[in-house]
Amino acid sequence: MTKASMFADYNLSTVQQRVKTENGVGKHGKAPARCVVTGGTGFVGQRLVEMLVERGAERVVSFDIVPSSEGVLKHKAVEYVVGDITDADAVSKAVEGADAVWHVAAAVGPFHPQPLYTRVNVGGTANVISAMRKHGVKRLVYASSPSTRFWNDYRDLDGLTEESLPEIPQKGYVAEYAKTKAEGEILVRQAILADDDFLAVACAPHTVYGPRDNLFLPNVMEACGTGKLRIFGNGQNRVCMTYVDNYCHGLILAEKALYKGSPALGKFYICSDGDTHLYKEGYVLFWDEIDRFAVGLGFPSVKAKVHVPKYLMLFLGYVCSFIGYLCGKVLKLNVFSVYMLTMHRWFRIDAAEKDLGYKPLVGYEEGREDTIEWFRQHWLPTYKKGTGGFLTGSLAEQSKRKIDIQTGSLHK
DSSP states (O other), X not given: OOHHHHTBTOOOOHHHHHHHHHHHTTTTOOOOSEEEEETTTSHHHHHHHHHHHHTTOSEEEEEESSOOXXXXXXXXXXXXXXXXXXXXXXXXXXXTTOSEEEEXXXXXXXXXXXXXXXXXXXXXXXXXXXXXXXXXXXXXXXXXOGGGGSOTTOOOEEEEOGGGXXXXXXXXXXXXXXXXXXXXXXXXXHHHHHOTTOEEEEEEOSSEEOTTOOSHHHHHHHHHHTTOOOOXXXXXXXXXXXXXXXXXXXXXXXHHTOSTTOTTTTOEEEOOOGGGSSBTTTBEEHHHHHHHHHHHTTOOOSTTSOOBOHHHHHHHHHHHHHHHHHHTSOOSSSHHHHHHTTSOEEEOOHHIXXXXXXXXXXXXXXXXXXXXXXXXXXXXXXXXXXXXXTTTOOOOHHHHHHHHHHHHGGGO
């Protein structure tokens, strides 16, 4: 089998092709021989599977409740397994024989039914840990979230380091997703304490973006496409971003830090685009970047429109949250979303740089333009105008599809 045919139907962006080449020449080291990625067909998981293979993994099990689709990596080293993270037997079979596990599978975002978060994010993590113990697998990288460290009163997180963030468990969380991801991380810590040979670390991105994004950009861009989206507040809120290849690079580096006596054991790290952001301290202005993405896709500029006061949006957010509560669903406009679109939330990545040796592979501007180009080619032709208003509660089609599949596991 030739190298070209081994990577058949490998659908990567221009920048990802460059990263693939660098991975192939060994610039970033070699991956473990036998790997498992839960959530392996998702936005992050799919790219992580690819990068592990690019870095020489001999066998990668991609485990996900969502079946693989066209355009996934078809390679002799990859085994796509359709399974539910809440099914302990299925998880056990997937984990058997692994050298390391990357636990990426999760119910992500605010739009799932409430019971699903505990079932997937806590119960699923417990299943992964149990399977690893059963089969003697010692190394786990837990894909966490910075929202586990957000204060529940929505105070700004303006350039904090990982060590200066609130510790978990907290008395309250900004969302059920954050709460259950924190509870999953606590299970990982407890497993480390219970077994000196169990080595694990938590690694998170912030506002991960890039080609094949199926949650953040599709939903925001659909709102931009209606022409009705307005900037909430003064539009000067600072955020950090993480190109998907940068986060996957951080996840792979995190596994290399799993050895006895490592300073990384049991710790929480954030990987972002770091000092490649437009502001070298490590951030961009959120609404400026939303505007660049929107204009890049041919949508109206949000900056050219009148801003909506934050207090008004919060009032509407509370109204929509109440309506959603009565209807048993989460509308796109709610209190959580208003705060996320108006607060400062960016982080310094000093600890990840020091302990993991992390540096972004792709600069922010390069990643942004690469993502815009991919969305132009692959997302824009399928975009249905008028479907993405914040007040309607409609989600991007690809987001809704995954949520429906995950929700189906509740009724089995």
